[in-house]
Amino acid sequence: MTFDPKSGFSTRAIHAGNPPDTRTGAVAVPVYQTSTYAQEGLGRNKGYEYARSQNPTREALEENLASLENGAHGLAYASGLAATTNLLCLLKAGDHVVASNNMYGGTFRLFDQVFQNFGLSATYVDSSDLGAVEAAITPATRLLFVETPTNPLLTITDLTAIAQIAGKHKLISACDNTFATPYLQRPLESGIDVALHSTTKYLNGHSDMVGGALIVRREDLATRLRFLQNAVGAVPGPWDCWLALRGIKTLPLRMDRHQANAAQIAQFLVGQQKLQRLFYPGLPTHPGHELAKRQMSGFGGIVSLEFRDLDAGKRFAEGLRLFTLAESLGGVESLVTHPASMTHASVPRALREATGFTDGLVRLSVGCEDAADLLADVERGLAAV
Numbered sequence: 001m002t003f004d005p006k007s008g009f010s011t012r013a014i015h016a017g018n019p020p021d022t023r024t025g026a027v028a029v030p031v032y033q034t035s036t037y038a039q040e041g042l043g044r045n046k047g048y049e050y051a052r053s054q055n056p057t058r059e060a061l062e063e064n065l066a067s068l069e070n071g072a073h074g075l076a077y078a079s080g081l082a083a084t085t086n087l088l089c090l091l092k093a094g095d096h097v098v099a100s101n102n103m104y105g106g107t108f109r110l111f112d113q114v115f116q117n118f119g120l121s122a123t124y125v126d127s128s129d130l131g132a133v134e135a136a137i138t139p140a141t142r143l144l145f146v147e148t149p150t151n152p153l154l155t156i157t158d159l160t161a162i163a164q165i166a167g168k169h170k171l172i173s174a175c176d177n178t179f180a181t182p183y184l185q186r187p188l189e190s191g192i193d194v195a196l197h198s199t200t201k202y203l204n205g206h207s208d209m210v211g212g213a214l215i216v217r218r219e220d221l222a223t224r225l226r227f228l229q230n231a232v233g234a235v236p237g238p239w240d241c242w243l244a245l246r247g248i249k250t251l252p253l254r255m256d257r258h259q260a261n262a263a264q265i266a267q268f269l270v271g272q273q274k275l276q277r278l279f280y281p282g283l284p285t286h287p288g289h290e291l292a293k294r295q296m297s298g299f300g301g302i303v304s305l306e307f308r309d310l311d312a313g314k315r316f317a318e319g320l321r322l323f324t325l326a327e328s329l330g331g332v333e334s335l336v337t338h339p340a341s342m343t344h345a346s347v348p349r350a351l352r353e354a355t356g357f358t359d360g361l362v363r364l365s366v367g368c369e370d371a372a373d374l375l376a377d378v379e380r381g382l383a384a385v
């Protein structure tokens with residue numbers, strides 16, 4: 001079997017990091033369920049000493065992710081937030097971060113309730129407003145952290161411009177690429193230093209593990225992050241790496257289906273009287289539509305809808321039968337979430353409202369079921385409002 005590392009995306013999704021096992025020929029990477037490795041003598045080993053530091057199943061996932069993001073190094077973690085933790089560990093007390101203001105609530109909580117206690121400070125801005133980003137930079141700023149599309153308002157940020165601003169001010173730039181996945185958007189190709197993922201979501205795609213990843217090109221960042229991955233210790237187990245690797249093999253197929261279904265639902269919802277606002281970057285009315293068209297090769301599988309108040313949003317969410325009411329997103333099964341009380345409950349109301357998301361907001365993670373069944377369910381939800 002020969003695999004050209006310059007092959008197309010789907011070929012790399014299936015083969016990068018996944019060569020047949022040299023001992024047995026097994027076509028699926030083995031799960032190396034071990035905590036340690038026999039050493040041949042003092043200081044002599046096969047490159048594997050202890051499983052927090054090295055694990056072949058994890059390495060397979062890391063190689064695969066590096067290939068898909070067009071990076072040089074992938075690093076896998078126990079969760080998306082563990083990946084963000086390691087990224088923030090590049091900084092030190094006194095440093096300042098400029099971050100997107102409507103990113104995932106857990107990321108905000110990590111900045112605001114954990115790292116702030118260690119002397120990091122952050123300013124949250126609408127990162128689609130490049131002037132606001134630039135204005136928030138202080139002499140202490142070290143990191144520009146954006147999420148695009150954001151969770152849950154699907155705001156689109158110009159990654160090339162963010163990379164340029166970061167370059168001008170000598171900052172590390174990072175992009176949470178969880179919503180788009182490398183199939184639709186590759187931040188490193190726009191000059192961003194670090195691509196970040198919750199692999200829990202589309203990359204795994206089956207709602208059966210929790211994981212995270214960072215992908216970089218810069219050798220200095222790779223060296224420090226590799227040190228931190230081991231030193232901080234938030235590494236994923238080999239089974240979870242294996243599940244992510246298996247999921248990624250069908251990422252392009254799933255994403256095509258997710259976004260075809262999402263586009264149909266968004267189109268169906270256009271003009272619905274019961275909605276205040278509708279968010280989907282694929283709609284020409286979305287403020288980030290033109291940028292998304294240039295920067296992404298598709299618009300993804302998340303649709304957010306705003307009802308007039310909490311009660312209306314609750315009736316819609318509880319009126320659905322096929323969409324499961326649950327946290328998370330990106331699995332083959334459709335989910336519905338109420339961000340204000342679920343995924344973003346840790347974001348103070350004032351900040352939530354300042355960024356434009358209200359108690360009436362509902363987020364749909366559109367799955368891979370039949371579009372007709374999903375549309376019928378959305379109709380059922382609307383009828384309950």
Ligand code: PLP
Pocket residue numbers: 079080081082104106107147151176178179197198199200210211212328343
């Ligand atoms: N980034 C985004 C955009 C997310 O939606 C999430 C989780 O929902 C995370 C990061 C955190 O990932 P994890 O739950 O794997 O820690």
